[in-house]
Amino acid sequence: MSSAHSRSSVDPVARALDAAVARVLDSVIGVEAANPVILIDGQSGAGKTTLARRIVERWPVQGRVQSVALDSLYPGWDGLEAGVEYARGAILMPHARGLIGVWHRWDWVEGARAEASAVDPSLPLIVEGSGLLTPATARLGDVRVWLESPAPERRRRGIARDGETYEPHWNRWAAQEEAHIVRDDPTAHATLVLAVP
Template sequence: MSSAPSRSNADPVADALTAAVAAVSARVVAVGAANPVVALDGRSGAGKSSFARRLVAAWPGHGCVQLVALDDVYPGWDGLADGVDYARRVILSPHARGLIGVWERWDWEASARAEAYAVDPSLPLVVEGSGLLTPEVARLADVSVWVEAPLASRKARALDRDGDTYRPHWDRWAAQEDRHLEAHHPERLADLVVSVP
């Protein structure tokens, strides 16, 4: 009797994320830095957040890894580009210069910045979010990743996750992602392209 899982029990999304974590981990090791920066971009629902959490959990080194999700940074439903610029200025640029970065969480209910968080430049940093891979951000990252997935899968995952809160804003957010793709071609800026079913 085989101990291998049957095809009926296989989880292709989990398998894709496991392979992606291994590929990115190998690139992190190749960088050889104590404080590498990994930037994960992809459209909404592609699997960036799950990927980032798995990467941090399986980090190929010792010590703490900092994770910033741009969902905590974007200033509202029209804030994709502004959120990425904010992250570049207050998180990624200071980290690259060896300075402590301080960012404030966006409170979606209050429509205002809230509590502050520090980013230690001596520690590894993973940043994930739609719109992240611009030319400026790509220059600040040691490893940059574009996560792609089919529209139907992405929409199902995003709406299962955020439901009625996100549903009225799906098209509005997708239009901002479209502008990002047209302006920056993030898949071309990425060191690695990951496909998630």
């Protein structure tokens, strides 16, 4: 038995994420498409990025899977809603129409868009980030995930991940996430609602 498997069998977060990966991949297989789109939403620290990475690692079909994190798109600390709209227009809509999508990374230091990346519509696509599941984006995703996680644990993980950079902005960002939940009701648009301790 590998040490990674041993750790995941003991760690409740790792165990929950492993179960989440299995549920998502079962749903992907059920879609029966060569280029399914997976949308992963949840509040900061819920495990979205880790889930996306593990889905890519365990993808059930040979070939490349594209993954885009909204952290690369949000235009600053007040940009949750704008980042989601940017992803919808630059990535999700072109993919749905069979067109190459082009998006520009947000440079948080310079406060401006930077280098461009392309999204191939013939390939599977995972997009993950807070605020992602809205009435406008839901119709563009085949598998739509909402990750639930307790606020204290989310904060602990988020600050551990990003440290002092994030801590002064935590409440400011959390307020935008709460507004998204009230406005967009992401669980109503999710095909899977999954819990992470």
